[in-house]
Amino acid sequence: MARYDRAIPPGGTGNVTLKIDSSSVRGEFEKKAIVWSNDPDRRSIALYLKGQVKPHISLDPGGYIALVGAKGKVPTGHVKIINNHESPVKIIGVDNDLPDRVRWRIEEIKPGFVYRLEVEDISKEEGDYTAHLTIRTDNPEKPELTLIVRGEIREK
Amino acid sequence: MTAKHLRHSVIFFLSMVALACVSQPLSKKNGTSPMIHFEKTTHTFTPVFEGEELSHTFTVFNRGTADLDIKKVTHS
Numbered sequence: 001m002a003r004y005d006r007a008i009p010p011g012g013t014g015n016v017t018l019k020i021d022s023s024s025v026r027g028e029f030e031k032k033a034i035v036w037s038n039d040p041d042r043r044s045i046a047l048y049l050k051g052q053v054k055p056h057i058s059l060d061p062g063g064y065i066a067l068v069g070a071k072g073k074v075p076t077g078h079v080k081i082i083n084n085h086e087s088p089v090k091i092i093g094v095d096n097d098l099p100d101r102v103r104w105r106i107e108e109i110k111p112g113f114v115y116r117l118e119v120e121d122i123s124k125e126e127g128d129y130t131a132h133l134t135i136r137t138d139n140p141e142k143p144e145l146t147l148i149v150r151g152e153i154r155e156k
Numbered sequence: 157m158t159a160k161h162l163r164h165s166v167i168f169f170l171s172m173v174a175l176a177c178v179s180q181p182l183s184k185k186n187g188t189s190p191m192i193h194f195e196k197t198t199h200t201f202t203p204v205f206e207g208e209e210l211s212h213t214f215t216v217f218n219r220g221t222a223d224l225d226i227k228k229v230t231h232s
Contacts, residue, residue, distance in 0.1 A: 010224075037190065
């Protein structure tokens with residue numbers, strides 16, 4: 001989004017204000033805006049905004065786990081929940097939408113900052129499924145994170 | 157060169173001169189012209205958390221002798 005002064009007298013100055021909503025940006029970014037004017041020798045000039053947007057809480061290596069294998073022998077999966085703030089965060093609960101398929105366990109690695117969430121397949125039958133674990137936190141900026149668990153379970 | 161060729165050449169030359177005059181900006185015709193200038197064209201923010209609004213104001217100078225009109229600002 002841009003706001004700008006439309007007319008600037010000779011010898012004068014004006015402002016061009018650029019805004020970025022960081023909720024739609026992740027990691028390092030570079031945004032470009034082009035200013036178009038009536039300067040006959042320089043009709044357009046590019047302006048650049050650079051920076052880095054950090055997640056409040058991140059899942060490492062990501063928000064997805066695959067549990068693949070024969071029934072009863074599926075290796076467990078895990079992610080780390082990492083608090084990127086300087087003040088600690090509490091995990092206040094995990095909601096599981098497929099409790100017949102998936103069981104979870106959480107362990108504090110670095111209290112308030114790093115947790116390990118282990119996910120285990122407990123299917124009684126073969127088949128594919130997608131489960132969602134909703135991790136609830138006490139951080140008002142990031143009250144929930146979702147971990148998607150994809151299962152592919154074969155007969156023994 | 158025949159008179160006919162000479163007449164065509166003169167007409168062509170005058171047409172080109174007229175076209176050049178029309179295509180020149182009005183301000184240049186008057187001897188004045190805006191000149192846009194930014195001292196900085198890049199800004200780097202300090203790292204922020206997701207959801208924060210990022211805003212920066214660039215200062216634009218008119219170093220010319222006619223009004224500078226900013227027509228639009230586009231994003232890419």
